[in-house]
Amino acid sequence: PGQRCPPCRQKQDLHPKALGIKALEKQSDHTLSPDKLYLSLYFAHSRRDCVEQFGQEANMAITQDDQMLCVTEYSRIVPLENGEIVVSLINGRPGAKMFAFSDTLREFTKATNIRLRFLRTNTLLGHLISKAERDPTVTRRYYYSIKDISVGGRCVCNGHAEACSADNPEKQFRCECQHHTCGDTCNRCCAGYNQRRWRPAGQEQHNECEACNCHGHAVDCYYDPDVEHQQASLNSKGVYAGGGVCINCQHNTAGVNCEKCAKGYFRPHGVPVDALHGCIPCSCDPERADDCDQGSGHCHCKPNFSGDYCETCADGYYNFPFCLRIPVFPNYTPSPEDPVAGNIKGK
Template sequence: MRCPEILTLQAVCVCVSVCVSVCVAMQQYPAAWSHYDVCKSRIYTEEGLTWDYMACQPEATVMTKYLTVSLDPPNITCGDPPETYCTLENPYMCNNECDASTDELAHPPELMFDFEGRNPTTFWQSSSWNTFPKPLEVNITLSWNKTIELTDDIILTFESGRPEQMLLEKSLDYGKTWTPYQFYATDCLDAFTMEPKTVNELTQRTLLDIICTEDYSRGYVWKYDKTVRFEIKDRFALFAGPRLHNMASLYGQLDTTRNLRDFFTVTDLRIRLLKPATGATMVDENNLSRYFYAISDIKVQGRCKCNLHSNSCVFDKDKGKLGCECEHNTTGPDCGRCKRHYHGRPWSVGSYLPIPRGTANICIHSSHGPVHRANASSLGVANRNQAHVCDNAMLLCQNGGTCHHHQRCHCAPGFKGVLCERTRCQVLGPCEEYPTAGQPSLHHPLLLGPPGLLLSLLLPLVVIWFC
């Protein structure tokens, strides 16, 4: 049938019953490419409405908004006392001043994370190399007080020349221990006794190798050569393809290979600046104010690690830390343990498999094991085990029903169903459960449930001509 361009609600309802297969296809296609952003959804079983649980994770975001930064040595920032700098290209051009007591001339660490696009550019700057041959070394530590998963390249933008020697390190235990992520040098053999290599030379077997690259260590400031990268996406592409079109393959690898998952997981990052740009093989000892570090921007993209038990992570300003808003009866900053009274089986991380919605591995109430609902369907989603039928937080019995041992709802007279959501047919009166001929059923699975489900099904029909 042909639908009018502008549909009334009544016309849409009739159209839904005829065009359900089209709507389902339109719903399922985006879901197949989702990034595990839904933790649970309504499903319909032979007994009625209940919940279906899925693995879920927060959206990726800019993580530099939530970090704290520390420098070692702590007094390495320029400006106290005030200092004048020369340019690397011209040792006689010395008109750059740093003075911590003047806002316009100060370069504190927080300027590495402020909004870029201003003119002039804002940046952090170190003291100059005043005590040669002692090396000018600086450690910049970025801490989140939370486990995060990296989802994009780490990018450092230098306002001075890029360092001739640098090391990027990571910690998984809040800075107690550190492991190398990548070495950077103009000469990897000389600096770190390592053969130079690029990320493009890595394979699936060698993805976890720690390499030294010479690609980002030129001494002079070139117009398009200010950045230093740690390439996350190029490593993802080894499994997901060059345009990351096959994320299912990557998720499958992350699910089954813990070392791979841990490789992209951090609580802290440390940038070790070991030797500033010199632009030459010899250092000009008579003009050491040419040598320093300056960073205008640091980009870190990622998401909170919630062990696939949460799709939301919030920043507590009072505590100054991130925390997952846990689902699946889990708790903790990373949803890393079961809630009280939900230790019916050992806690487990959620699973990306089976693609595309994964397995929630929810915590079970201590009084019983998982309840299996046969023939459960959620617009074509495969059957899953259900943790429990009802509780006092998420799965409330409807229409005056009461939850009994998390296993069933005791329904009030006149109602039935898993959650007491359906009206009983009265023997002596009319049955409101079934529609009369020619009328759409008000209990059809596609018309029952939260408004969001109804709207999500109806919206595509408004913009198409044929049902």
């Protein structure tokens, strides 16, 4: 439970002679719905049964990782008891030796539920009796004798775990993830490790999830392919590689890597970007400025103000701190005795 496991080995102790026709079915979505069971393997008494019952040629050579098979090798008379059938959905398939890297074979063998459907018993010469000649007083006493069914599988961990366990309150098998991956199947990067896109482990590369570089101002991030394409994200080695974008930057910071100060704050010269409280408020009146320069803290004045801290009116404006636009009158010469006009002339 809790995992879509590849049922790579299935062992059954039963009387092969009684095994006339059987189907091995599986599903991989936990629904327990018979409508969502998919046939994986057919067992038949003869080649004819394979064709008539399942529309499959018997004992075909395996050429595809998801090829359906119909086999007749388990319909012999002997042994009369304690017979064993070992079924593998992996062995003999093209991707068997590279199972971790065959998407088709991994998907074909995934299962959350397995059903064995027994369709007909196999009695001595019983196949020669037509349906009309069968005595129901006899056939109703037919039965299947199964001593044990064992299903073995492996957890799907995408190459990012060496083991899985059910050591949790739900008692469901979960991967013991490595490489900074998380999830029941190690199918995503852990929080704060999304500098690179998540990938399953390869044969020669672990494809570990890489930590985002948020300069200590955020604990989580997400991967953005556009940011990687634009080379706009700085990784932990100081190289613009990857697409990690920091989430919820703290300490009055902002930016892809929390490398900038938020609006209304600045980082003085000489203060490192990872300083916990490096961003301090701008010394600007919000009525006169929108923001300030990083490093110097000089204000970004609105159009009618000027100066490092917007302490004067800009050219063309008068009457600080209101700084109104100077009116323009055609063919008008202001009088020096007019205090307002004198201010205008001084400007």
